Amino acid sequence: ISGPMAAVEASDSDGKEQGVETSVTYYRLEEVAKRNSLKELWLVIHGRVYDVTRFLNEHPGGEEVLLEQAGVDASESFEDVGHSSDAREMLKQYYIGDVHPVRTLRARRDPSKSNTCKSCWVYWIFPIVGAVLLGFLYRYYTSESKSS
Numbered sequence: 001i002s003g004p005m006a007a008v009e010a011s012d013s014d015g016k017e018q019g020v021e022t023s024v025t026y027y028r029l030e031e032v033a034k035r036n037s038l039k040e041l042w043l044v045i046h047g048r049v050y051d052v053t054r055f056l057n058e059h060p061g062g063e064e065v066l067l068e069q070a071g072v073d074a075s076e077s078f079e080d081v082g083h084s085s086d087a088r089e090m091l092k093q094y095y096i097g098d099v100h101p102v103r104t105l106r107a108r109r110d111p112s113k114s115n116t117c118k119s120c121w122v123y124w125i126f127p128i129v130g131a132v133l134l135g136f137l138y139r140y141y142t143s144e145s146k147s148s
């Protein structure tokens, strides 16, 4: 699954005209993680995705720290610094969307995934054991027929 998730439009009286402003684009963390270079740098702060590519050389804290947080959840490091309210205001201009709430979906999917994996393991181990056994049986019988 790749590409930004379909935009979900907030209901608005004139939704069609305002669609671009009122819609929220959801990005999966995998999508954000790909933008981890100087060419394209996204990071997550409090569930929101920010494209800070053009902010890199403007950041008073330097581009190094942003590169370190590239493509990941930077909420903690952002708070640790104790950014000013000015800095928080600046976030808005780099906001591009929210993190897709995929974790709950995955949590639901994972147990079944491991279950099917267990069973598929069983499915291929039986034929292999069977084939080895057949091999031994074949050798046993052919050696017996030779000796007798």
Ligand code: HEM
Binding pocket: 043, 050, 052, 055, 059, 060, 061, 062, 065, 066, 069, 074, 077, 078, 081, 082, 083, 084, 085, 086, 087, 088, 090, 091, 094
């Ligand atoms: C888009 C996100 C960010 C914005 C808009 C931003 C903005 C700013 C601004 C305006 C300052 C100047 C001080 C202030 O006003 O608080 C600053 C300082 C600083 N920022 Fe950020 N920042 C962001 C993300 C981060 C992240 C993820 C880190 C990771 C550690 C970080 C580390 C720092 C540090 C260390 C300073 C202190 C610089 C100093 O004290 O000389 N920033 N940032």
